[in-house]
Amino acid sequence: MKNPYALMIVDDLDIASLDFRQTLDGSGYSTELILHDQVDVEQISQTRPNIIFAHYSLPEISGLDTLVEMRKDERLKSIPVVGLVTHKEVASNLFSHVDTVLLRPVDQDRLTNLISLLGSMDHAMNKNPWDALTGLFSPAFFTARLRYVLEHSQQDSENQFMVFSINLDQLLKYEKKFGKEYRMQILLGVSKVLKKVLRSSDIVARFEDDQFLILIEDAVDRFAPSSIADRMQIEFEEYLVGVGLKNRIKISIGGIYCTADYKAVDEVLRDVRLALHMAKQDKQNGFKVYDRKTLPFRNEGAQSLAGA
16 A cells, blocks of 8 residues: 655754654655745645645744645645644644644654544545534544544553533524524634634544534543633633623533543543533533543432532
8 A cells, every 4th residue: 555645844944844754754654845935836736645734943934825825726625734833923823724733842642643543534535634614623533533542541541531522502593593604603713712722732623513522632630621621611701702692602511531441432422422411401500520430320419520
């Protein structure tokens, strides 16, 4: 089988970009490295890389016009583009031009795992790992990553993780009232809040029409999900106030803290749906967080860890 082909477009031939190329090579990619000012969109459309990395080591964006031209080319639209940046100001200016942005330094293991999963999605068969509307990950990518994390947790019980489910109640009602474009704007707004609150290494995906799932790895503190959910709730409330939807749309958050007790993807998704159901039933608080032992209906008379 032919190795997947990755194109690296860099603004400077520094150690960081060369190290990243070595990581790609080690993950089984055939890698080509080219400077931004040497990019030929026509040539890229003919070589058809499986994934494109736009690497920015300098504090300014160079070659942005070429990147914009490349993103408009119909022949290249199905190819995922990842921005890899060193400076936060570059990241903020790059979000609208790439599928996702990773801020350096990125943990080497996380980066290797991400590259491996991107390859396993088989881009040659047009399975894009990103959601076209929000730029978040696709459900298929989320499920693949969750399966990997579960396997890793079975090998090492110290590898615990968190999963959140977020639902936008009443959003479909507003689509009927104001139209599809209005609903899409709200989904985009919520996705921007999630990108602001969460780390670039966290896996966030849009499921169905009005639900988001979040996978956070390396959960060393069993009470961390509560503080994360609380922070998300605060940011969501600020967003809803800003768009004039306070008390009109309720954003419910259900979360579970996962250990090696979980062995299957369906089991995790079932429990996080149950946590979300409990959050939606709560008239006072916008979130509920549990672990496997405290989840209601799984264990009689259980109490939530937080949000009660």
